[in-house]
Amino acid sequence: MTNSIKLSKRLSKVASYLPEGALFADIGSDHAYLPCYVCLHDNTAKAIAGELNVGPYNSAVDTVNQHELSKVIEVRLGNGLQILNKGEVRQLVIAGIGGPLIKTILDEGIQKLDGVERIIAQPNIDAGNVRKWFYENGFTITNEAILEESGHIYEIVVADKNAAANPFEADDLEKQLLFGPLLLKEKTEVFFYKWKTEYEKLQRVIDQMNKATIKNDKKIQQFQKELKWMKEVLMNEK
Template identity: 60%
Template sequence: MTQTLNLSKRLTMVTSFLPKGAAFADIGSDHAYLPCYVCLKDQTARAIAGEVNEGPYQSALKTVSHYHLNEAIDVRLGNGLQVLNEQDKVDQIVIAGMGGALIKSILEEGQTKLDNVTRIIAQPNIDARNVRKWFVDNNFIITSETIVEENQHIYEIIVADKKENGTLIRQDFTKQQLLFGPMLMENKTKAFYDKWKSEYEKTKRIIEQIKKATVMDKQKLNQFEEELLWIKEALENEA
């Protein structure tokens, strides 16, 4: 009997950016559902499921064992990219379901583990700008972006490929492109408009709170007022 595993719409979209025969690491793998889903569909794929906490690590071991994928998936306990070693020959990294600042710090702290990595697929729950900025500053080219709405939450997925040696491509994005996503701005979907309408209201509330503070942070106020203007402009052409 062929076993199947149902994955969320968000994580299914993340897996769509992995090639056939992928050799990848899923960092913060939780129950290891994502690598199990990939390896059940593609018997040539292999994965490392990394988890920093003991509970999810044990859950991941059980999931991999349940689907008889111990030969294809190696579950490891450790912090971020420290679960990887030189012998692994990992080509792709998946980091999904955490904040942009945390994803950035995982990549920053694990830079020495990225020598052979050709693709990173990131799905930040918030603050995707931080992730885009890291890619731009660290020799990765953003090659694809998508936005997914699921269970009243909206998620951005950013795919970045490593520049080949000698490649002179430099992605000089504006502050607006880093905030909204250069490719998402080019093709604004319903999910894009829904996300930024919500962010517009949130930003307005933040501005009101800053203005009411006993000591007003003028620098923060200017930053949020500028972003509110950008969001308003981004929403202007909604059909």
């Protein structure tokens, strides 16, 4: 048995948003590394690790047993939030999958969110979809982070239930959902790098769509609007 786990930079940042004494679920737990790390560093924390498929489930069970944490971490096999009982956890982690899938998991399991005070989401793509879900379902974005690791850029969005603060400005809600209301204020070096790359990619997509025999004018207009926002943001680079 080893009493330490080394998390990736990405998962270490996710873990930092869990409070002391967390009672949380990690959906799609990837060998249960995150729950094990948290519970090894906080003997008052407890966790549920959820896995959809048998192979990852068995790997998670092995990790928990290896670290002698079976009394504080339960590994469950099932789809999304269906593994949870209502009111069973106070925090929820969903990391390492796409924003649209995170949104689907939250939509399909919304009845299981009673008692959940904080959701920590780390979408690999389309974080705007997750922000929009939070905005429409009574969760307030209280923290955001953007980081680079091994050539990939990751965004983390933390939302609390019925928090008093509102991170959104009165205008341009759609723009703030795309970039992140807090990231848009901080504008780190990684933030600018991400949106320079996204600007170039979107410009190429628009060029290709304009050459198509049958054009999707509505989609092109939306992309052009986003391209304009990106250009405005990039013009303010420090």
